[in-house]
Amino acid sequence: MTRSAAIIGGGVIGGGWAARFLLNGWNVNVFDPDPEAERKIGEVLSNARRALPALYDNAMPDEGELQFFSDMGQAVANVDWVQESVPERLDLKHKVLGALSDLAPETAVIGSSTSGFKPSELNAEGARAIVAHPFNPVYLLPLIELVGEAERTEKAAEILRGIGMFPLTLRKEIDAHIADRLLEAVWRESLWLVKDGVATTEEIDEAIRMAFGIRWAQMGLFETYRIAGGEAGMKHFMAQFGPALEWPWTKLMDVPEFTDELVDLIAGQSDDQSGHMSIRELERLRDDNVVGMIRALKRSGSGAGGVVNAHDANLLTNETKDGLPVTARRQVPASWTDYNGHMNETHYLEASSLATDRFMAIVGADESYIASGKSYFTVETHIRYLDEVHAGDKLTVTTQVMGGEGKKLHLFHRLWNGESLAATVETLLLHTDLNTRRTCLPEEAVAKAVAAYAEEHAGKDADGHGRHVGQRQAAAPSPEGAVT
């Protein structure tokens, strides 16, 4: 059964939450008195639709249904999750969380997006909320800080993992949780640097993104500093840089006064730096960069890359189409398209390569088999580009085994875009010993599984297989030239 979430307050963060739930197949009810809420959430959602599926190698579930309500009670009736994202004012949080605790089903988790209030403050007037603090953009960044009663945070963590997030449960409550305490320290220090005329907003951003911003995405602070200690590691690092904490390297505890002059200085510098782009354009630039970085981290499984890999594995399904195994299902990300406005030729091969990997896993040539020193190497591929594919299209790849005797594995992939055949990719692989780098026979279990598929697929039509470049097609309709 489709699960549902109520989003109370649909601004920057509520909009991101709505997108995260919807794109993971949940139905979403929104309550926000702002007459512009529907438009704003629509814009966030269209950015999310182009970014989030690009993280995964498997297709996401069908999107849930989005509904707007003018009555908070109706919005939360029968939902599994309620997420409060109203402005950061304790009196307002009390009012809204109190009402939600009365109106929402007993079984529903009530999460507050608060950046800084503790559960003991939020629940001081009888509410039953936990802190579920996300990061902007909520639909892309996995971290969610959970604070509150253990039974509630455990239930929340399980649900959040199901929508691809990384729950980090705090050991004890503290103002501003973990991440915002760190961010506030950098923010305070940066305000001083601008106020004292040491650096502009742009120079501070360069200092972050040209160096430690990149480092932090993959190893965080402590692992990075351990390496900075050289062979002697963390102790040497602390011996060398510990004393600096008492030098005038930091002003952390003082906060500059937010005078009109300081606000104008910072806002003016920020306009000079980024005013040439709208907020939505900046969001798309940010999203493309974040997707690219997280995809790079997927290779090693570091940080957010590991979280996305785990969710990707959950998205895998065992299906068949036309009597053949479905070996890849994925949504085409904008990054796969080119100057011609359609999927670039390289990604037809990428989709089929994912299908080959999946087929190998299906027959037992999986990660542990490869780790044991055996694998398949591709030695030849022929692609027929039959139809255009566009960003957002959902591709389904089926795999037919044309032959599997001895060391050979001869596959015929079909790339379906809905009911249209977008390409066929015929590929020959040879079983190889990864130590000697020479071909060898597969293990018996793999050989048997391949042979069983070859026998099952033997009588099936495989129109277009066995062709080479420039060969004229007999009866099938012309592909009308190259499409990439």
Ligand SMILES: NC(=O)C1=CN([C@@H]2O[C@H](COP(=O)(O)OP(=O)(O)OC[C@H]3O[C@@H](n4cnc5c(N)ncnc54)[C@H](O)[C@@H]3O)[C@@H](O)[C@H]2O)C=CC1
């Ligand atoms: N903006 C950020 O970077 C982050 C914000 N947060 C937290 O998320 C919460 C919301 O912040 P933003 O989304 O940035 O604020 P926002 O100002 O963009 O959105 C707040 C929304 O709440 C609506 N609202 C006001 N009163 C309401 C009520 N009584 N019932 C329902 N909706 C109501 C407003 O119309 C508005 O759409 C805050 O607690 C904030 O600390 C958490 C992580 C990051």
Ligand SMILES: C[N+](C)(C)CC(=O)CC(=O)[O-]
């Ligand atoms: C500025 N902020 C305190 C609202 C930031 C956050 O809470 C998290 C984020 O997304 O940076």
